[in-house]
Amino acid sequence: MVLILALLAATAFVWCLTAIVEKVRLGLSPAQAVLYAPFKLIYRISDSRIDIARGAQAPVVYVVTHQSRIDPALMLSLLPDETLHILDQASAKSVWMEPWRELARTIAFNAEHVFVSRRLVRVLKGKGRLAVYIPAAVEPDLRSFRLYRAVIRIAMQADARIVPIFIGGAQALPFHASGRTPALRRWFPRLDISVLEPMTAPELVARNGSPATRNAYALFDRMAEARLASTNPNLTLFQAVRDAAEHFGPGRIALEDATGNRLSYRRLLAGASILGKHFTKFTTPGEAVGVMLPNANATVLALLGLASAGRVSALVNYTAGPANVEAAVRTAVIRIVLSSRAFVEKAKLDDVVQAVEAGGAKLVWLEDLQPGVTGFGKFCAALLWRYPIYRQKAENPAVILFTSGSEGAPKAVVLSHRNLIANAMQGEARVTVSCRDVALNVLPMFHSFGLTAGTLLPLINGVKLFLYPSPLHYKLIPEVARRLKPSVMFGADTFLAQYARAAADGDFSSLRFLVAGAEAVKTQTRRVWRERFDTEILEGYGLTEAAPVAAVNTATHNREGTVGRLLPGMRMRIEPVEGVAEGGRLFLAGPNVMMGYMTADRPGELQPLADGWQDTGDIVKVDNEGFVTITGRAARFAKIAGEMISLGGVEMLVQSLWPEERHAIVSVPDRKRGERIVLVTTATQADAQSLRKLGKQAGIAELAVPGDIIKVAEIPVLGSGKTDYGATRALAIERLNAGSAA
Incomplete structure (x- = not known):
């Protein structure tokens, strides 16, 4: 009995000490610190980047990749207590979640009205904070992808910043958010909370390189980056x-x-x-x-x-x-x-x-x-x-x-x-x-x-x-x-x-x-x-x-x-x-x-990229x-009579004519026009008339239609399976010089 009491006292002491340390270190409320401490101890959580989320200027939307049943409890413990959390039905009704739900305002997740609600926009415009939990699928289906569209629409209407959050290691926990058994179950994995810098929706879209004004793919990509950031970049x-x-x-x-x-x-x-x-x-x-x-x-x-x-x-x-x-x-x-x-x-x-x-x-x-x-x-x-x-x-x-x-x-x-x-x-x-x-x-x-x-x-x-x-x-x-x-x-x-x-x-x-x-x-x-x-x-x-x-x-x-x-x-x-x-x-x-x-010409000497762009x-x-x-390839363009012709584009066109065969388009020297286009193909039925007809139907310039056809048993390829255009071009020149082109 004395031993049990001693163990309980030691546990309580460690719990309280951890709560005090986390309160001071992260600026949590006393209740948050007390409820976060057991998670910190059990899962050895790496949480150094949570300050980014807590310090994000409102209005802000925290988008959390929802992998396990403990994710909402963790976020309720760590995010500012004025945050409104949109919980899934299981988390909203679960008995064990009751102490954590008292830490901040929560509403139950209902995709039919929550994500089109003007109330959420009003909350954010009033310098509010919103936590949204998105299913953890790496390849979300169309239904799940609607959530990305809804979140970025709300963020844009409220001019809110978006903060992606991913809990690395949570995917292995046995209590998976989807209810399915994870591929690998671990009761006590080490968790790493990955948080990316706040960005507005227009900034996300601009980074995505898309001309669309509202693009859910921009948010989807940002969430994937948060997943990637949870991995250790310093490994050999x-x-x-x-x-x-x-x-x-x-x-x-x-x-x-x-x-x-x-x-x-x-x-x-x-x-x-x-x-x-x-x-x-x-x-x-x-x-x-x-x-x-x-x-x-x-x-x-x-x-x-x-x-x-x-x-x-x-x-x-x-x-x-x-x-x-x-x-x-x-x-x-x-x-x-x-x-x-x-x-x-x-x-x-x-x-x-x-x-x-x-x-x-x-x-x-x-x-x-x-x-x-x-x-x-x-x-x-x-x-x-x-x-x-x-x-x-x-x-x-x-x-x-x-x-x-x-x-x-x-x-x-x-x-x-x-x-x-x-x-x-x-x-x-x-x-x-x-x-x-x-x-x-x-x-x-x-x-x-x-x-x-x-x-x-x-x-x-x-x-x-x-x-x-x-x-x-x-x-x-x-x-x-x-x-x-x-x-x-x-x-x-x-x-x-x-x-x-x-x-x-x-x-x-x-x-x-x-x-x-x-x-x-x-x-x-x-x-x-x-x-x-x-x-x-x-x-x-x-x-x-x-x-x-x-x-x-x-x-x-x-x-x-x-x-x-x-x-x-x-x-x-x-x-x-x-x-x-x-x-x-x-x-x-x-x-x-x-x-x-x-x-x-410079063997053994590393020549780095000048500006990081390849x-x-x-x-x-x-x-x-x-x-x-x-x-096409920039190197696979031919300049004929002053016109730039994409050899790759011509090759794709020829492929549509004889799809079961292999083809390669190359350019060879020409005295009159500088270059001319040659088709090297395994199609025994290939003929110039069919090519000219296809060119007219496709509306391409007559210059781009191959004037010579060389039929071979096999197109030269590299060990990777790619067409060896260097060898193919040499073959074409050899056959043309020998007068064996069609």
Whole structure:
């Protein structure tokens, strides 16, 4: 009895002491402090940014992402006591909420009249404060999206500031606001209250880059930014995967490859530590170390091992050809390249190995490192799997990737840990993923889409990841999907069209969504996947320099023909282009935009962006809801008889004529007009008369209609699936000189 009384007295003392500290620290009322103290103690709440919300000048609307049943109680404890809280029906009626409801004025949520009520506008205009709780869906349905429209309309009418609030970690609490069981249940997660700076509705709309005067998407984007801000921006790759292991469980299977080998988070990080120790023997901190491996567990182990050891992974594109590989090695000043004898032999990469050596690098074979692993080393790694070998900062370089070279010589792109983690979490804040998902990644990791979206995003978010070594195995990949039953997949149109042709009905029926990038998705490909597998292709857009994803469609916000909307935290600038009437050249800025380039004329030297803005080289137009449409490449314009012709636009037009075939439009030198347009196509039925007729129907200038047609069995492509326009143009010139054009 004495012990129980002592425990009760100690609990009361800690409670009272915490309440006093929080009252003084945050300026809470005594009642608020007393009721906030247990939350602070149980959930170790990080609340340093709540001062932004409390200090916001009225009139103000606090928009809270409603994830768990405790969210309203927390906000009633922390927001100024003159705030009017609009509670959902469950919170308004719940018995346990009664003490918190006494802290401030509350009304029950009723979407039919609350959000069109003039009373709320009057409350705000009278220097009032309003707290609105919006459902936590990353991809809200149309009904939920009405709340965004209502809130921004009220804020605009009252000239009120908007303060987004997101409680990081609350999504794992078992008492979920929706009533559904969360994908991962944790009774006592650490909570982090993310609060963004107050902004008026017009300021939000202006930031969104939209010409619309009232735009719910502006608020939607701001709420996604609050979600993104709740993640730790100071993590390295190793630390991010380590945190995922601790959050989802060290024993959880994180990774599997085509050999059937499975790795839990603990084994993955322990293996990375073992490799990292080896790497420290023949490399130096900060050195660029080449990685020439296929999609396999060993590749992820090598990446995390290099990250743990403070080295930079330079992912060698072994499909780019010996000349490009040699240039890449020289540009990034790579001294050591990690590879596998078995892989080189199977993939027949002897010429690429020679190119690596010609570039001045030495091959280190993973097979040769295995005998050096001792039992004591394994024991230490198993014991210390949570700790990196070498401490470094998130702003340090993490990987070097090489641009596709689809239109010219590849450049080395230097991405920091922060760039990569930010892009993975930007994706998580836009597209719904959870530890219930299974991801199938067939895209190589030397391609930025395959690295960040296909590999890092699943690992960091507890999604079980299956790596397949090559996207070119068109008949085998549907069989893998039939067995694995993935819910998430990533690909490029070229590959997806081939998988659909080879697949049996039902092979991909388990997919919840399929994200496509690297090239435009053809209408035919989209239709086949929709009809045969009941799967929507979510088209996105990116570039290596943006780590790579910049925009994406989602399941509930999907506009066919566009690449979706910018990811949260990104900004765009569009500059006019000669000859382009609508839209312009796209520039991007954001936490995922690269540190800078290395180029062949300045090898090993990081050349940072001068002003933080990346010139994408893409010509785009943006509608009033922020959906981006790619209309062409600045480099893919031809100037014929003084007129600027978009080669990409002509290519899309030709695709509509023969949708089941592949086409590439290139320009070649012409003595009379400077340049002329050539169609390279797999369509055996292609003819000039059909092209001229299509041109007249579309109302395009006669100059833009291809005058020459070159028929091929296959269009040259890069390892990413993109059309290799450099090789295609060389092919066109060769055929034209030989007189073999139609």
